[in-house]
Amino acid sequence: MAVESVLNLEEVTIRLAGDSGDGMQLVGTELTNTSALFGNDVGTLPDYPAEIRAPAGTLAGVSGFQLHIGSFDIHTPGDEVDVLVAMNPAALKANIKALKPNGVLIVNAESFDEKGLKLAAYTANPLEDGSLSGYQLFRVEMSSHTKAALRETGLDFKSMERCKNFFALGMIFWLFNRPMEYTIKFIEDKFSKKPLLAQANILALKGGFAYCEATEAFVNKYEINPAKLAPGKYRNLGGNEAIGLGFVAAAQKAGLELFLGSYPITPASDILHTMAKFKNFGVKTFQAEDEIAAVAASIGAAYAGDIAVTTTSGPGMCLKSEAINLAIMTELPLVIVDVQRAGPSTGLPTKTEQADLLQALYGRNGESPIPIIAASRPADCFEVAYEAIRIAIRYMTPVIVLSDGYIGNGAEPWLIPEVEQLPAINVDRHINKDQFYPYQRTEDTLTRPWAIPGMAGLEHRIGGLEKKNIMGTVNYEPENHEYMCRIRAEKVHRIANEFGPTEISGADSGDLLVLGWGGTYGAIRTAVEHCMKKGMKVSRVHLRWINPLPNDLGDILKRFKHVLIPEINLGQLSKVIRSEYLIDAIGLNKISGLPFNSKEIENKIEAILGGSNGHRN
Amino acid sequence: MAIETEISPKPLTKSDFESDQEVRWCPGCGDYAILAQVQRTLPDMGIPKEKYVFVSGIGCSSRFPYYMNTYGFHTIHGRAPAFATGIKVANPDLSVWVISGDGDSLSIGGNHFIHAIRRNIDIKYLLFNNRIYGLTKGQYSPTSEIGKITKSTPMGSLEHPFNPLAVALGAGASFVARTLDRDPKAMVEVLKAAGQHRGTAFIEIYQNCIIFNDGAFTQLTEKETKLDNTILLEHGKPLVYGKNKDKGIKLDGFKPVSVSLTDGKHSVNDLLIHDVKSKDPVLAFIYSQMTEDPTLPTPVGVFRAVENNCYDQDVKTQIAFSKEKMGKGNLKDLLHKGDTWIVS
Numbered sequence: 001m002a003v004e005s006v007l008n009l010e011e012v013t014i015r016l017a018g019d020s021g022d023g024m025q026l027v028g029t030e031l032t033n034t035s036a037l038f039g040n041d042v043g044t045l046p047d048y049p050a051e052i053r054a055p056a057g058t059l060a061g062v063s064g065f066q067l068h069i070g071s072f073d074i075h076t077p078g079d080e081v082d083v084l085v086a087m088n089p090a091a092l093k094a095n096i097k098a099l100k101p102n103g104v105l106i107v108n109a110e111s112f113d114e115k116g117l118k119l120a121a122y123t124a125n126p127l128e129d130g131s132l133s134g135y136q137l138f139r140v141e142m143s144s145h146t147k148a149a150l151r152e153t154g155l156d157f158k159s160m161e162r163c164k165n166f167f168a169l170g171m172i173f174w175l176f177n178r179p180m181e182y183t184i185k186f187i188e189d190k191f192s193k194k195p196l197l198a199q200a201n202i203l204a205l206k207g208g209f210a211y212c213e214a215t216e217a218f219v220n221k222y223e224i225n226p227a228k229l230a231p232g233k234y235r236n237l238g239g240n241e242a243i244g245l246g247f248v249a250a251a252q253k254a255g256l257e258l259f260l261g262s263y264p265i266t267p268a269s270d271i272l273h274t275m276a277k278f279k280n281f282g283v284k285t286f287q288a289e290d291e292i293a294a295v296a297a298s299i300g301a302a303y304a305g306d307i308a309v310t311t312t313s314g315p316g317m318c319l320k321s322e323a324i325n326l327a328i329m330t331e332l333p334l335v336i337v338d339v340q341r342a343g344p345s346t347g348l349p350t351k352t353e354q355a356d357l358l359q360a361l362y363g364r365n366g367e368s369p370i371p372i373i374a375a376s377r378p379a380d381c382f383e384v385a386y387e388a389i390r391i392a393i394r395y396m397t398p399v400i401v402l403s404d405g406y407i408g409n410g411a412e413p414w415l416i417p418e419v420e421q422l423p424a425i426n427v428d429r430h431i432n433k434d435q436f437y438p439y440q441r442t443e444d445t446l447t448r449p450w451a452i453p454g455m456a457g458l459e460h461r462i463g464g465l466e467k468k469n470i471m472g473t474v475n476y477e478p479e480n481h482e483y484m485c486r487i488r489a490e491k492v493h494r495i496a497n498e499f500g501p502t503e504i505s506g507a508d509s510g511d512l513l514v515l516g517w518g519g520t521y522g523a524i525r526t527a528v529e530h531c532m533k534k535g536m537k538v539s540r541v542h543l544r545w546i547n548p549l550p551n552d553l554g555d556i557l558k559r560f561k562h563v564l565i566p567e568i569n570l571g572q573l574s575k576v577i578r579s580e581y582l583i584d585a586i587g588l589n590k591i592s593g594l595p596f597n598s599k600e601i602e603n604k605i606e607a608i609l610g611g612s613n614g615h616r617n
Numbered sequence: 618m619a620i621e622t623e624i625s626p627k628p629l630t631k632s633d634f635e636s637d638q639e640v641r642w643c644p645g646c647g648d649y650a651i652l653a654q655v656q657r658t659l660p661d662m663g664i665p666k667e668k669y670v671f672v673s674g675i676g677c678s679s680r681f682p683y684y685m686n687t688y689g690f691h692t693i694h695g696r697a698p699a700f701a702t703g704i705k706v707a708n709p710d711l712s713v714w715v716i717s718g719d720g721d722s723l724s725i726g727g728n729h730f731i732h733a734i735r736r737n738i739d740i741k742y743l744l745f746n747n748r749i750y751g752l753t754k755g756q757y758s759p760t761s762e763i764g765k766i767t768k769s770t771p772m773g774s775l776e777h778p779f780n781p782l783a784v785a786l787g788a789g790a791s792f793v794a795r796t797l798d799r800d801p802k803a804m805v806e807v808l809k810a811a812g813q814h815r816g817t818a819f820i821e822i823y824q825n826c827i828i829f830n831d832g833a834f835t836q837l838t839e840k841e842t843k844l845d846n847t848i849l850l851e852h853g854k855p856l857v858y859g860k861n862k863d864k865g866i867k868l869d870g871f872k873p874v875s876v877s878l879t880d881g882k883h884s885v886n887d888l889l890i891h892d893v894k895s896k897d898p899v900l901a902f903i904y905s906q907m908t909e910d911p912t913l914p915t916p917v918g919v920f921r922a923v924e925n926n927c928y929d930q931d932v933k934t935q936i937a938f939s940k941e942k943m944g945k946g947n948l949k950d951l952l953h954k955g956d957t958w959i960v961s
Contacts, residue, residue: 233959304707463673
């Protein structure tokens with residue numbers, strides 16, 4: 001056995017890249033789960049092409065999975081890559097820029113043949129022309145080694161070749177001292193009906209591990225200690241799955257059945273997939289003929305007394321606007337999830353963006369106020385989904401949940417909440433028949449009663465035409481329309497009375513406040529914490545509700561000399577904040593389909609504060 | 618969740634279904650007659666008033682729910698079947714009626730129309746067909762004839778019209794019927810049959826628009842011409858029609874032809890016998906095509922009424938099965954599912 005030195009690392013970022021048929025997302029997810037179970041904190045960034053199957057070996061077909069493993073509470077999938085595994089020349093070409101100087105580069109050397117190089121449009125072999133001299137390059141004949149490991153199985157060569165992703169994973173497991181037992185169990189479960197394939201993948205995994213053990217190829221081995229997370233029971237949770245769980249939890253707490261109307265769209269479909277498995281919780285999932293039918297059926301279900309949700313992504317959101325306005329007019333509880341992706345139009349379907357904020361706020365005809373809540377990270381999606389339903393029912397209003405592809409596809413450890421401690425969701429159907437009017441309102445929340453078909457004596461008509469306040473009959477009087485427009489706005493405004501004081505990370509006044517929302521959470525937090533350590537007077541607020549904004553936000557903003565708003569769009573929250581509070585917010589905007597690196601934000605903070613500490617990174 | 622209901626204390630009457638809202642259709646509009654027949658029929662269905670839900674889209678006809686003293690939802694253009702689907706799936710115990718027009722159902726809402734029928738959701742679907750756009754003041758509709766001169770087609774419409782019954786049958790409709798706004802007795806019969814059907818019950822109602830398409834169905838509704846131009850489909854009976862019941866429909870290959878019962882060449886034994894329960898939709902489709910042939914009478918009545926699985930019931934059954942198989946969902950177990958670890 002080789003004697004290697006073991007380096008203890010606080011954190012490491014690994015990126016696995018290959019052809020979209022190479023199973024990189026699969027092994028990436030396995031590495032994530034194993035690391036989470038090992039006790040590390042993890043953050044992930046899956047990055048895969050929109051094409052179902054681009055030609056093998058081409059740049060368009062490269063699929064990557066990035067994983068940040070930490071021995072402390074980490075917030076991002078990592079800025080720079082420490083270890084890159086490239087299964088072919090195209091994967092190398094597409095990902096090499098992300099690798100740190102002197103980073104570890106493991107390549108499947110056999111794929112760098114004439115054909116592979118040509119597909120990736122390399123004019124010279126990068127393994128031989130010296131262009132990779134700035135990295136620790138390890139050439140591994142992964143295909144041959146995998147075949148050798150599987151020789152006894154009797155599988156054909158093509159099937160053997162397909163196991164090389166597990167060979168690569170085995171190498172990573174050795175390199176980072178990860179236990180293989182969880183993955184072996186996973187393989188056994190996944191291929192329970194195909195024992196030969198289970199055996200082959202396990203052999204490949206062990207083969208990769210043994211290869212590293214035997215060959216002395218690597219000089220160093222790494223260790224990342226378990227992270228010190230808040231005590232409690234954890235599981236690894238993805239953003240889209242968390243939304244599904246949050247919805248089911250809310251329905252259970254409210255004692256109602258749940259209806260999800262949806263039409264498949266990337267990257268939101270996994271919410272539908274998750275919830276379709278919850279039929280024994282009384283969950284009805286309806287795959288509609290289109291986005292409009294999906295939201296319409298959900299509104300129908302809300303009208304008839306179910307907890308109703310609809311899930312989609314940007315272009316689907318556009319189609320739902322008219323029906324959302326009907327839900328606003330009829331004041332019915334409904335939750336609409338938009339897992340944002342890069343637009344406009346079909347845009348970059350598999351890439352992330354947070355550019356639907358203005359659509360969510362204003363993308364409908366007339367004065368149509370709607371509460372908007374934004375998830376900041378994968379595990380946060382649970383609470384956000386739950387809270388959205390609580391507010392929708394308490395205020396009889398549709399609520400938009402904004403997530404994004406980065407959050408939805410990402411995963412992280414989740415501190416499992418106690419069911420008993422989830423906030424109560426009260427559904428009050430004790431409606432006085434003798435004094436019932438469909439638009440009579442509760443004093444504090446301005447909520448109208450949720451009388452549902454089947455309740456005798458409460459028969460009434462609702463619809464998209466303007467209604468007379470209290471009575472609920474069709475009404476065209478100018479004064480009534482103005483009153484109703486104002487009351488619908490006031491109802492949404494009053495939701496802010498539910499929020500506690502806004503949480504400020506850092507001092508409550510200073511030189512710079514970084515104001516964020518949604519999936520920029522981790523990058524902003526990491527950047528601000530670094531700057532604080534450097535002694536800068538920087539604080540941070542991350543908004544959960546964007547409509548209504550917190551009552552105390554205006555005062556907070558005015559206590560800072562500068563306000564910086566980083567967003568994965570061209571300045572949508574900035575517009576809102578500038579117009580709402582008349583402050584000169586500075587935007588930091590990125591619109592490349594990728595999340596922020598924390599460094600990018602750190603650099604901007606330092607630039608604003610005049611390059612504190614004498615240098616800029 | 619249990620929904621609070623009570624059995625209505627006394628038998629219901631037409632007036633129980635009349636809301637306090639003033640009906641505002643143009644004087645002479647065919648919608649009045651349809652409203653009256655629906656209000657007249659519902660008390661006989663044996664369903665408590667609070668279980669009725671009327672769902673509509675946009676258009677003149679879609680004001681209908683406001684005039685019914687039941688639960689009602691006036692929704693957005695063309696999407697009523699989708700809303701109705703959500704309502705019925707949420708609570709299969711309700712009697713859900715969709716009210717729509719030819720533009721609403723077949724133009725903007727064509728997609729939802731066919732998919733509701735395909736799923737065979739247990740809803741009653743009344744399509745008011747006046748072959749014109751009324752609410753937007755007189756443009757041609759998807760059922761207007763070729764050459765129709767309207768505000769938007771001053772030189773005549775170039776589009777082939779939809780045959781609503783053929784579209785419904787093509788989508789797999791388990792119940793289709795046609796009736797006329799000026800034939801209240803026949804309409805009540807058709808409404809009753811629809812009310813008893815389990816599944817999507819689609820009724821096309823020829824309806825006169827007095828302002829923009831007056832007289833479109835005169836041949837079918839006026840005393841002098843009616844009996845020679847329509848034929849009432851009755852289950853188990855031969856297809857006889859005419860003022861003096863002296864004509865009938867027989868099949869020549871796949872083509873229906875009109876024959877005289879008095880010229881000595883044909884007798885009633887040669888005629889088609891109507892079978893609403895035929896599993897095969899071919900005859901119903903042939904009847905639907907008779908509308909296109911000026912030499913043949915227009916069939917009215919129930920074309921087809923066959924039993925088939927209903928989506929809303931199947932959803933309910935699947936949920937019950939899932940609870941039986943996996944056990945009623947336990948939230949705590951769900952949250953703790955999969956690999957977990959404890960940080961102390």
